[in-house]
Each structure stands twice: as structure tokens, then as C-alpha cells.
Amino acid sequence: MIVFDNVSKKYSDGTLALEDINFSIKGGxxxxxxxxxxxxxxxxxxxxxxxxxxxxxxIFVDENSITKIKPKEVPSLRRKIGFIFQDFKLxxxxxxxxxxxxxxxxxxxxxKDIKDAxxxxxxxxxxxxxxxxxxxxxxxxxxxxxxxxxxxxxxxKILLADEPTGMIDPATGWEIxxxxxxxxxxxxxxxxxxxxxxxxxxxxxxDIKIEKGRLVSGKKI
Amino acid sequence: MNFKKxxxxxxxxxxxxxWSTATSVIVMTLTFFVSSLxxxxxxxxxxxxxxxxxxxxxxxxxxxxxxxxxxxxxxxSLEETDLTAEVVxxxxxxxxxxxxxxxxxxxxxxxxxSSSIFPASLDVRAKNIKDLPILAGMLEKVEGVExxxxxxDVIATFQKWADTVKYAGLFLVGVLGLISILVVLVTISSAxxxxxxxxxxxxxxxxxxxHIRGPFLAQGIFYGVGSAFISMVFIGAIxxxxxxxxxxxxxxxxxxxxxxxxxxALLGIELVxxxxxxxxxxxxxxxxxxxx
Ligand SMILES: Nc1ncnc2c1ncn2[C@@H]1O[C@H](COP(=O)(O)OP(=O)(O)OP(=O)(O)O)[C@@H](O)[C@H]1O
Ligand SMILES: [Mg+2]
Numbered sequence: 200m201i202v203f204d205n206v207s208k209k210y211s212d213g214t215l216a217l218e219d220i221n222f223s224i225k226g227g228x229x230x231x232x233x234x235x236x237x238x239x240x241x242x243x244x245x246x247x248x249x250x251x252x253x254x255x256x257x258i259f260v261d262e263n264s265i266t267k268i269k270p271k272e273v274p275s276l277r278r279k280i281g282f283i284f285q286d287f288k289l290x291x292x293x294x295x296x297x298x299x300x301x302x303x304x305x306x307x308x309x310x311k312d313i314k315d316a317x318x319x320x321x322x323x324x325x326x327x328x329x330x331x332x333x334x335x336x337x338x339x340x341x342x343x344x345x346x347x348x349x350x351x352x353x354x355x356k357i358l359l360a361d362e363p364t365g366m367i368d369p370a371t372g373w374e375i376x377x378x379x380x381x382x383x384x385x386x387x388x389x390x391x392x393x394x395x396x397x398x399x400x401x402x403x404x405x406d407i408k409i410e411k412g413r414l415v416s417g418k419k420i
Numbered sequence: 421m422n423f424k425k426x427x428x429x430x431x432x433x434x435x436x437x438x439w440s441t442a443t444s445v446i447v448m449t450l451t452f453f454v455s456s457l458x459x460x461x462x463x464x465x466x467x468x469x470x471x472x473x474x475x476x477x478x479x480x481x482x483x484x485x486x487x488x489x490x491x492x493x494x495x496x497s498l499e500e501t502d503l504t505a506e507v508v509x510x511x512x513x514x515x516x517x518x519x520x521x522x523x524x525x526x527x528x529x530x531x532x533x534s535s536s537i538f539p540a541s542l543d544v545r546a547k548n549i550k551d552l553p554i555l556a557g558m559l560e561k562v563e564g565v566e567x568x569x570x571x572x573d574v575i576a577t578f579q580k581w582a583d584t585v586k587y588a589g590l591f592l593v594g595v596l597g598l599i600s601i602l603v604v605l606v607t608i609s610s611a612x613x614x615x616x617x618x619x620x621x622x623x624x625x626x627x628x629x630x631h632i633r634g635p636f637l638a639q640g641i642f643y644g645v646g647s648a649f650i651s652m653v654f655i656g657a658i659x660x661x662x663x664x665x666x667x668x669x670x671x672x673x674x675x676x677x678x679x680x681x682x683x684x685a686l687l688g689i690e691l692v693x694x695x696x697x698x699x700x701x702x703x704x705x706x707x708x709x710x711x712x
Binding site for chain 1: 425617618620621622624625626627628629631
């Protein structure tokens with residue numbers, strides 16, 4: 200489903216963020232990517248949606264190499280992936296509804312469809328009553344849930360979550376983790392990058408550990 | 421993304437662009453208004469010119485002493501030059517008839533007139549009006565010719581005037597067109613700029629190029645088409661005043677009135693040009709600021 204084959208990423212300023220990374224994640228799996236701050240977790244996830252391209256090596260998503268695809272093919276790759284960004288990337292000028300609806304507009308769904316699906320997903324993340332609020336009025340945890348809703352609303356095959364419990368108190372954090380597990384239970388491949396080791400140890404899932412851009416463990420399928 | 425959605429996003433962007441929208445529309449409306457005026461005046465001067473050309477002839481009046489045979493032979497030799505479209509011999513009697521036809525309502529005047537006071541003449545029309553002076557020169561040298569008259573100067577003057585209007589018009593329209601494109605370019609660029617963050621996010625969640633570009637392109641086209649339309653409303657309003665003005669200036673020359681069809685044709689052409697102009701401005705802005 201997701202395969203990294205000898206992948207290295209060196210940024211243009213010379214930072215070697217990832218070096219010689221090899222692993223594969225099967226369809227339907229729930230995997231953690233852990234490591235200290237600056238280890239390269241976000242960089243790794245960005246490579247999967249081709250926000251960044253690897254300097255060396257090859258990456259496969261659904262058996263297709265995404266390293267050599269044309270720019271024109273990038274949107275369809277991104278549409279099958281839901282991405283919960285570490286910094287949320289919510290649009291301040293749009294309401295919660297509009298932010299979440301954006302994902303569906305991009306895939307070309309009709310108005311009625313969008314209204315139903317957004318209502319449903321906001322219900323799932325427990326934000327129904329904030330549907331018409333603007334992000335600037337939301338708490339950190341609420342923003343995080345909007346980001347999750349936006350990543351989920353189109354029912355992607357793959358969900359990438361970058362530090363999804365970062366801004367949340369432990370109790371709410373657990374709710375989010377349960378939610379991610381539930382989504383995984385529906386057949387979605389879930390990849391969670393985090394340095395919250397409590398969460399990791401409580402769930403008996405595979406943990407791909409990276410440190411200073413190198414794979415430490417978790418390579419095996 | 422369907423048409424309704426693009427339209428919705430476009431209208432939102434247009435509203436958000438506020439003053440830039442106003443500037444774009446004003447400048448483009450002016451461009452189309454001026455273009456329309458020049459198209460109309462080019463159309464009218466073309467009609468006037470054709471009329472003058474059709475009337476363009478050299479007339480050689482012959483002395484009373486000239487024999488009909490020698491006039492006829494002059495006619496033949498002119499026809500052999502290949503420069504003439506038509507040479508008509510008007511005898512003294514025919515000239516009288518023509519005169520009588522023009523003054524039917526004045527019997528007193530006609531009573532006292534006989535064919536002897538009218539000179540016989542040759543009316544010569546050239547294939548190309550540029551050859552009129554040559555023909556006039558030839559006629560002046562013919563034995564028995566009293567006077568040679570032709571309209572060359574009127575036509576040349578009018579042609580010059582029409583050309584000046586045409587070139588000045590083309591230049592002005594060109595400059596205004598360029599300014600229009602620039603204004604749209606600036607407006608769309610700033611619209612793109614103000615939505616930078618949104619564009620980045622839309623890209624990351626998988627929006628296609630055209631999903632992102634569409635509304636900006638539509639915005640430019642909307643300015644162009646809207647301006648063309650507004651300018652035609654103004655033209656429609658002043659047309660009833662222009663027409664009598666030209667008719668008065670060129671009295672005696674039949675200028676066909678503008679029909680609904682001509683106005684609609686002009687509107688159609690300008691709408692197309694509006695769309696092209698707006699699209700062109702938008703595309704430059706998109707190429708500059710939305711590179712992948
Ligand atoms: N665009 C960039 N250009 C240059 N260097 C970068 C860029 N993005 C990240 N880096 C560097 O790459 C390394 C890995 O960063 P990354 O964001 O992947 O770490 P992370 O594991 O997600 O950290 P955190 O847990 O703090 O989010 C860091 O040293 C970072 O400074
Ligand atoms: Mg990170």
C-alpha cells in the first residue's frame with residue numbers, strides 16, 4: 200500500500216531530513232511513526248502526498264510509484280489520501296462547514312451531498328454545534344477536530360495524521376485516538392506521526408521509529 | 421467543479437476585489453466605447469468613400485465647334501486605354517434633356533432654353549480612381565476640349581481624413597486594449613495574492629489546476645464581457661444622436677440606418693473580444709502567480 204524504498208530527503212538548504220528509509224505499510228494497517236522533534240516525521244508524511252519529492256529512492260502508493268508521476272497526476276494521488284496537518288492549515292476566512300466542505304468540492308461532489316457528508320463528519324468529531332463558527336474563535340482542540348473532519352470527510356483510503364493529539368488534553372486525546380482506530384476499523388489505512396509515547400504504548404500497533412532521519416525500528420511488515 | 425460553483429466562487433472573488441473590479445470595468449468599458457465609436461465612424465466613412473468613388477468621374481466639355489465624330493473617336497481611344505470603366509457621350513440634346521429633367525417644376529425657366537447653350541461632353545469613369553488625374557491630363561490635350569472637371573481633390577481629402585481617423589482610432593484602441601489587459605492582470609494578480617493561503621491548502625487536498633484557475637479565469641472573462649455589454653448600452657443610447665449628425669455632415673449621401681442586426685453584430689463581436697481580452701489578462705496573471 201505504502202512502500203518506501205531507500206528514500207532520502209535532503210532539503211535545498213542542505214538539511215538531511217531522512218536518510219535511507221525502507222519500510223512498507225499494508226492496506227488497512229494502523230501504524231505509528233514516532234521519534235523526537237526534528238526526527239523527520241512530518242517530512243516523511245509530506246513525501247507520501249508529494250508535497251515534497253525524495254532526493255533519492257522511490258515511494259509507492261497503491262503499487263504505483265509516485266516519485267515519477269507528472270504534476271498533473273498529483274491531485275488524484277492527494278484525493279485518495281486524507282492528511283491531518285500538524286499546523287491544521289484551516290482557512291481563517293471560511294467557516295468550519297466551508298473548511299470541511301473544501302475537500303469535497305475539490306473532488307467535485309454536489310451541494311446536497313456536501314451538506315450531508317459535512318454534517319455527518321462534524322457529528323463524528325463532536326463539532327456539530329460549531330458548524331458556522333470561524334476557526335479563529337475555536338480552541339486548539341476544536342481546530343484539531345476540524346482538521347480531522349476535513350481529512351476524513353471524503354472517506355479516503357489512506358489517512359495520514361501528523362501529531363493529531365498534540366494540541367489536546369489527555370482525555371480528548373484518547374477520544375481522537377479511538378476515533379482513528381474506529382476509522383481504521385472501517386478499512387482505512389491509518390498512519391499516525393506522534394511523539395506522544397503514552398498513546399503509542401497503549402495501542403498494540405506497529406511503531407516505525409525514526410531518529411535524526413534514520414529508521415531505528417519497525418521496518419518489518 | 422460545475423458551472424454554477426465556478427460562477428459562485430467567481431462572483432465572490434469579484435465582490436472581494438471591490439475597487440479593482442470597478443477600475444477594470446471602467447477602463448474596459450472605455451476601451452469598448454471608444455472602439456465602438458471608431459468602428460461606427462470607419463463604417464460610415466467607408467460608405468461615404470464608396471459613394472464618392474462611384475461618383476468619381478472626369479467630365480470633359482467640348483467646344484460648340486467640335487464635330488460629333490471627333491468626340492466619338494476620342495471616346496473610342498479612351499476606351500482603348502484600359503484605364504476606363506465607362507465612357508459616356510452626352511450630346512448637346514441629351515444635356516438639355518438631363519437639365520429639363522432636373523428642373524421639371526420650373527416651366528418658365530425651361531421655355532427660354534435650347535440645346536445650343538449646353539456643351540457636349542464625355543463622362544469618364546476610371547477603373548481605379550487613382551488614374552483619374554491621368555485621364556484628366558489626356559483629355560486636356562484633346563483638340564476641341566473646352567474644360568476638364570473632376571472630383572479628385574474631394575476624394576483625396578476625404579480619403580486622407582478617413583485614414584487619419586482610422587489610424588488614430590486603431591492606435592487609441594490598441595493603447596486602451598493594452599491598458600485593459602494590464603488592469604485585468606493587476607486585478608487578478610491581487611485576487612490570487614489574497615487567496616494564496618487558500619490556494620496552497622486546496623492544492624494539498626488535491627484540487628486540480630483548473631479547479632483553482634477556473635474562477636480567476638472566469639473573473640477576467642466576466643470583466644471583459646461585462647464591460648463590452650455596458651459600453652454597448654451607452655452606444656445604444658447615443659446612436660440615435662450620432663446618426664442624424666453624420667447624415668447632416670454628409671448630406672446628399674445616403675447612409676443606411678443602423679439596424680438592430682448591425683447593433684447586435686457589433687455587440688456580439690465586442691463580447692467575444694471582451695472575453696478574449698479578459699481571458700488574456702487572467703492567463704498572464706495565472707502564469708505568473710500560479711506556476712506548479
Ligand atoms: N522545508 C524545509 N527546509 C529545510 N529544512 C527543513 C524543512 N522542513 C523540515 N526541515 C528540517 O528537517 C528536519 C525534520 O523536520 P520534520 O518537520 O520532518 O521533523 P518532525 O519529526 O516532524 O518534528 P516535530 O516532531 O517537531 O514535528 C528538521 O531538522 C527540520 O528543521
Ligand atoms: Mg512534524
